[in-house]
Amino acid sequence: MVSIRAEDLRLVYRVREKLSLAPRLTPRTGGTIGTDGRHRLVTALDGVSFELKAGDRLGLVGPNGAGKTTLLKVLYGIYEPSGGRLTVEGRVDALFNISLGFRQEATGRRNIMLRGLINGWNEDEIAARAEEIIAFSELGDFIDMPYKSYSQGMAARLAFSIATTLEPQILLMDEWIGAGDASFQEKAKRRMDELAEKAGIIVLASHNRELLKRTCNRTLEMEKGRVKGFV
Amino acid sequence: MLPILQSAITDMQGAIARRRVWIVLASEDISDQHRRTTLGPFWLLINYLCFAATFIFIFHAGPLDRSYAIYVATGSWIWFYIMEIITLGTSVFVREESFIKGTNLPLSVYVMRATLQSVIRAAYGLIGCVLVLILMQAPVTIVWLWSILGIAIVVAVTPAVLAVFGFLGVYFPDSQYVITNLMRVAMFATPVFWQINAASEGGLRGILYHWNPLTYFLEIVRTPVTDGSVPVRAFVICVIVAVSFWALAIGLLGALRRQVALAI
Numbered sequence: 001m002v003s004i005r006a007e008d009l010r011l012v013y014r015v016r017e018k019l020s021l022a023p024r025l026t027p028r029t030g031g032t033i034g035t036d037g038r039h040r041l042v043t044a045l046d047g048v049s050f051e052l053k054a055g056d057r058l059g060l061v062g063p064n065g066a067g068k069t070t071l072l073k074v075l076y077g078i079y080e081p082s083g084g085r086l087t088v089e090g091r092v093d094a095l096f097n098i099s100l101g102f103r104q105e106a107t108g109r110r111n112i113m114l115r116g117l118i119n120g121w122n123e124d125e126i127a128a129r130a131e132e133i134i135a136f137s138e139l140g141d142f143i144d145m146p147y148k149s150y151s152q153g154m155a156a157r158l159a160f161s162i163a164t165t166l167e168p169q170i171l172l173m174d175e176w177i178g179a180g181d182a183s184f185q186e187k188a189k190r191r192m193d194e195l196a197e198k199a200g201i202i203v204l205a206s207h208n209r210e211l212l213k214r215t216c217n218r219t220l221e222m223e224k225g226r227v228k229g230f231v
Numbered sequence: 232m233l234p235i236l237q238s239a240i241t242d243m244q245g246a247i248a249r250r251r252v253w254i255v256l257a258s259e260d261i262s263d264q265h266r267r268t269t270l271g272p273f274w275l276l277i278n279y280l281c282f283a284a285t286f287i288f289i290f291h292a293g294p295l296d297r298s299y300a301i302y303v304a305t306g307s308w309i310w311f312y313i314m315e316i317i318t319l320g321t322s323v324f325v326r327e328e329s330f331i332k333g334t335n336l337p338l339s340v341y342v343m344r345a346t347l348q349s350v351i352r353a354a355y356g357l358i359g360c361v362l363v364l365i366l367m368q369a370p371v372t373i374v375w376l377w378s379i380l381g382i383a384i385v386v387a388v389t390p391a392v393l394a395v396f397g398f399l400g401v402y403f404p405d406s407q408y409v410i411t412n413l414m415r416v417a418m419f420a421t422p423v424f425w426q427i428n429a430a431s432e433g434g435l436r437g438i439l440y441h442w443n444p445l446t447y448f449l450e451i452v453r454t455p456v457t458d459g460s461v462p463v464r465a466f467v468i469c470v471i472v473a474v475s476f477w478a479l480a481i482g483l484l485g486a487l488r489r490q491v492a493l494a495i
Contacts, residue, residue, distance in 0.1 A: 103263065117249075
């Protein structure tokens with residue numbers, strides 16, 4: 001059964017004083033900066049609890065530095081929580097960075113293979129869905145052109161098509177939807193509805209409340225690493 | 232200690248399971264680096280030949296000395312490889328920042344990607360090295376098989392070296408420049424193109440020769456070809472160094488792999 005259960009999640013990390021002539025002390029995540037007396041500590045997530053079940057589409061909202069991206073990265077396993085308990089049941093895919101893993105010189109078709117591999121799919125799975133990905137992306141003949149010739153919107157279409165055609169059970173997305181034209185956004189919304197109807201879970205972080213209202217059935221509002229509201 | 236070991240093993244098993252990722256990415260890296268050139272990756276062969284020829288014909292006075300040419304050809308080939316993995320190591324995680332912060336790939340995937348890149352590059356240099364050995368009519372003996380074992384040891388320690396220097400690069404950003412400069416000095420402090428003899432045994436060269444661990448990594452590959460003998464002591468030292476690097480790499484990987492995404 002696909003589900004996400006977060007109980008009192010915390011992510012606190014020490015800002016390392018790097019052995020450098022030019023120490024960089026900027027926190028890598030949002031949250032609040034404190035101290036334990038000896039070290040500077042960033043509390044990126046503090047007591048975050050929520051539960052999602054199959055079919056849920058969660059919108060993460062909050063100002064910059066609220067911890068939305070950090071939470072997505074904890075859910076994906078990039079960051080390990082320093083406290084609390086996280087149980088994720090289901091195959092997770094993420095769409096955080098549209099151009100991640102795409103090679104400038106390679107064609108769109110080749111990039112489908114590369115991105116699919118990076119996202120954890122095998123070559124047979126990717127090859128079986130390649131034409132479907134190309135059709136959904138509406139890139140046409142551009143699919144055999146180098147990626148460097150793509151516009152930002154075209155890149156977003158390709159990234160979204162790969163991430164959703166391979167049908168993850170849980171899909172995490174961060175601000176991806178700013179790119180792409182209105183018609184593709186509508187198409188993307190329908191695709192997300194389909195994914196959720198197939199008993200998947202979608203977690204989408206965005207500042208666009210109108211978009212989240214149209215796309216999601218649940219909302220988690222964050223502020224300074226804490227949950228402000230969960231409906 | 233056990234959780235650290237388990238964590239490191241989990242990461243390495245993950246890299247084995249995702250081997251297609253680093254195999255494909257490393258191959259793409261090599262072809263991308265030479266995509267717009269006519270000769271493609273064969274430039275790596277030409278780079279090697281230019282370097283070896285410089286030492287063979289310019290650094291050595293007098294008529295062509297075949298044994299010196301063989302000495303330099305094998306020594307410079309393995310030196311290039313060692314120098315590359317140490318200098319590349321300091322950036323092995325830093326340059327993958329977007330991947331590390333955007334995917335859940337195990338850190339060992341990046342280590343193996345860099346390992347395979349270096350091995351592919353060295354393979355082109357090896358073609359040049361073999362060409363020089365043929366041209367210099369190096370006498371092929373069964374002892375050459377020990378050189379293959381020597382190469383295998385150098386390749387086997389590569390992921391550990393890359394990982395150790397990779398963590399160094401994450402937590403000590405200046406190390407990229409420190410290591411680059413140290414390796415430039417090390418090139419002259421290691422018997423890549425100079426030899427030791429009875430007269431220099433007790434001098435600075437003797438000290439550099441015997442106390443520089445890189446010497447032994449050169450010897451396990453070069454001595455079976457140049458001398459037709461097996462450098463047993465060098466093999467023992469290299470195995471000890473390799474095991475030590477692996478122990479350190481596993482410890483660092485197990486302890487720090489989850490923190491690298493927050494530290495870069």
